[in-house]
Amino acid sequence: xxxxxxxxxxxxxxxxxxxxxxxxxxxxxxxxxxxxxxxxxxxxxxxxxxxxxxxxxxxxxxxxxxxxxxxxxxxxxxxxxxxxxxxxxxxxxxxxxxxxxxxxxxxxxxxxxxxxxxxxxxxxxxxxxxxxxxxxxxxxxxxxxxxxxxxxxxxxxxxxxxxxxxxxxxxxxxxxxxxxxxxxxxxxxxxxxxxxxxxxxxxxxxxxxxxxxxxxxxxxxxxxxxxxxxxxxxxxxxxxxxxxxxxxxxxxxxxxxxxxxxxxxxxxxxxxxxxxxxxxxxxxxxxxxxxxxxxxxxxxxxxxxxxxxxxxxxxxxxxxxxxxxxxxxxxxxxxxxxxxxxxxxxxxxxxxxxxxxxxxxxxxxxxxxxxxxxxxxxxxxxxxxxxxxxxxxxxxxxxxxxxxxxxxxxxxxxxxxxxxxxxxxxxxxxxxxx
Amino acid sequence: xxxxxxxxxxxxxxxxxxxxxxxxxxxxxxxxxxxxxxxxxxxxxxxxxxxxxxxxxxxxxxxxxxxxxxxxxxxxxxxxxxxxxxxxxxxxxxxxxxxxxxxxxxxxxxxxxxxxxxxxxxxxxxxxxxxxxxxxxxxxxxxxxxxxxxxxxxxxxxxxxxxxxxxxxxxxxxxxxx
Numbered sequence: 001x002x003x004x005x006x007x008x009x010x011x012x013x014x015x016x017x018x019x020x021x022x023x024x025x026x027x028x029x030x031x032x033x034x035x036x037x038x039x040x041x042x043x044x045x046x047x048x049x050x051x052x053x054x055x056x057x058x059x060x061x062x063x064x065x066x067x068x069x070x071x072x073x074x075x076x077x078x079x080x081x082x083x084x085x086x087x088x089x090x091x092x093x094x095x096x097x098x099x100x101x102x103x104x105x106x107x108x109x110x111x112x113x114x115x116x117x118x119x120x121x122x123x124x125x126x127x128x129x130x131x132x133x134x135x136x137x138x139x140x141x142x143x144x145x146x147x148x149x150x151x152x153x154x155x156x157x158x159x160x161x162x163x164x165x166x167x168x169x170x171x172x173x174x175x176x177x178x179x180x181x182x183x184x185x186x187x188x189x190x191x192x193x194x195x196x197x198x199x200x201x202x203x204x205x206x207x208x209x210x211x212x213x214x215x216x217x218x219x220x221x222x223x224x225x226x227x228x229x230x231x232x233x234x235x236x237x238x239x240x241x242x243x244x245x246x247x248x249x250x251x252x253x254x255x256x257x258x259x260x261x262x263x264x265x266x267x268x269x270x271x272x273x274x275x276x277x278x279x280x281x282x283x284x285x286x287x288x289x290x291x292x293x294x295x296x297x298x299x300x301x302x303x304x305x306x307x308x309x310x311x312x313x314x315x316x317x318x319x320x321x322x323x324x325x326x327x328x329x330x331x332x333x334x335x336x337x338x339x340x341x342x343x344x345x346x347x348x349x350x351x352x353x354x355x356x357x358x359x360x361x362x363x364x365x366x367x368x369x370x371x372x373x374x375x376x377x378x379x380x381x382x383x384x385x386x387x388x389x390x391x392x393x394x395x396x397x398x399x400x401x402x403x404x405x406x407x408x409x410x411x412x413x414x415x416x417x418x419x420x421x422x423x424x425x426x427x428x429x430x431x432x433x434x
Numbered sequence: 435x436x437x438x439x440x441x442x443x444x445x446x447x448x449x450x451x452x453x454x455x456x457x458x459x460x461x462x463x464x465x466x467x468x469x470x471x472x473x474x475x476x477x478x479x480x481x482x483x484x485x486x487x488x489x490x491x492x493x494x495x496x497x498x499x500x501x502x503x504x505x506x507x508x509x510x511x512x513x514x515x516x517x518x519x520x521x522x523x524x525x526x527x528x529x530x531x532x533x534x535x536x537x538x539x540x541x542x543x544x545x546x547x548x549x550x551x552x553x554x555x556x557x558x559x560x561x562x563x564x565x566x567x568x569x570x571x572x573x574x575x576x577x578x579x580x581x582x583x584x585x586x587x588x589x590x591x592x593x594x595x596x597x598x599x600x601x602x603x604x605x606x607x608x609x610x611x612x
Contacts, residue, residue: 037461037513038514083463128511129512147514147602148601151605155611374457375456377461
């Protein structure tokens with residue numbers, strides 16, 4: 001029977017020859033990830049339901065990556081990190097990236113691939129809606145709540161409905177200059193609306209997608225949830241394998257959709273038609289072209305998060321910022337310790353990223369974490385407290401998302417955020433790119 | 435017969451999880467009873483001020499048992515704190531035109547709240563404070579003052595999971611878990 005890549009992975013996880021959209025199947029989890037804001041609740045349910053001395057279903061398959069509220073004086077947040085640390089020690093978990101120790105990494109969705117936990121053909125559950133990021137590696141990855149996660153933690157299994165797949169074909173060569181993966185996904189979400197893919201798999205394909213780096217593919221799959229999707233997915237290829245094989249020794253299976261697989265819809269995009277876009281407040285589908293968004297003044301720019309805080313995002317920002325001065329406060333939050341270290345290792349135009357950001361007048365980069373992407377405790381770096389308008393490389397611009405209910409968030413690519421930081425207004429980055 | 439009688443609280447389309455429970459309160463752990471109560475006191479405090487307060491200032495419980503949403507209720511984060519905070523405050527049921535996937539699933543897994551779809555756009559026909567009776571078996575919402583009846587969609591197999599008290603209790607009762 002012809003199947004999509006999502007169906008093939010779920011069939012494998014269910015131990016079945018085939019599955020179809022709409023089937024409810026018990027699947028085996030390959031990885032369960034949790035962090036500091038949902039980990040303690042998940043652990044609490046795990047202890048309540050399986051017993052205080054219960055062991056996780058497979059210690060090799062649990063990843064603990066506290067990342068949300070790390071660099072804060074908030075005692076509850078610090079207690080939650082401690083709960084994760086204690087659990088990792090009790091369970092002797094080999095993959096726990098604990099704050100304030102050498103093992104700390106940072107944002108879970110950048111940590112997972114960097115540390116070799118993403119593999120094609122696998123099923124990953126995470127207590128975070130942006131777990132869909134990892135579909136970029138040709139795997140099924142989706143966000144779940146604490147109760148489902150505790151169930152997986154104890155049994156390794158979860159009952160899920162096989163989603164119908166929507167195909168998004170992006171073709172016609174590499175993206176035009178100034179256009180990034182963030183623009184592609186904001187374009188698609190703008191077309192679909194924030195519930196346009198509810199309960200669906202979003203499968204991205206075409207030569208434009210194939211030309212993207214692994215980090216850019218992550219950006220696309222990361223925001224599938226902003227259209228309501230259950231998962232985003234891109235079939236693995238040589239770029240995927242290059243990345244994976246350098247980071248994991250475990251075996252995995254590469255799947256691709258059959259040519260005659262069933263899709264609930266197919267939508268085509270031509271690379272040449274894509275331009276830098278932004279999502280204006282307060283919804284990720286409120287798309288406008290950056291060039292004609294109107295004269296929108298911004299108070300700050302923010303570059304960070306699982307969506308827009310990867311090394312490729314900072315390199316793009318540096319390309320625009322090099323040799324120029326920002327006009328507004330510009331907050332930089334590398335997603336992980338590896339990305340932070342690369343600020344000093346990677347040079348463009350003969351300068352390190354650190355030097356370029358410093359010369360441009362950006363605020364000194366914060367240590368890696370989710371930081372102000374989702375507001376957080378009062379003392380969170382970059383959090384809004386008043387009526388700020390922030391252009392941001394993050395994923396959500398809901399009311400109050402970055403802190404204050406009166407502030408406003410404009411979603412953009414790192415190019416567009418950096419260009420806007422230079423002018424103090426929403427700006428098409430092509431004005432600054434040769 | 436399973437009915438829920440109470441006042442309605444009207445929201446809108448695309449009520450996201452940041453509005454249901456702003457991220458700064460995610461430092462509270464729902465399995466701790468004192469923190470669960472506190473989470474309830476913050477339910478829906480991220481809504482714009484013109485909606486009024488679901489939980490009155492200085493209180494921990496809501497006078498509203500029935501939350502009414504538009505399309506895509508609960509979009510955004512996977513935080514289970516969202517349905518839990520609504521339930522902890524005293525909410526029993528959310529009736530919306532449609533739900534975001536993870537919120538819907540979390541309602542069922544936790545057993546905290548019945549997520550039910552309405553056939554009509556109730557955010558435009560009801561107002562906050564209206565007394566209603568929701569009949570989960572018949573699939574109806576009746577406005578007490580006028581007797582007007584609105585049809586609700588069936589929750590199907592998910593209803594039994596919530597009736598049983600959530601995923602774990604259901605799994606035990608049905609023999610999936612020892």
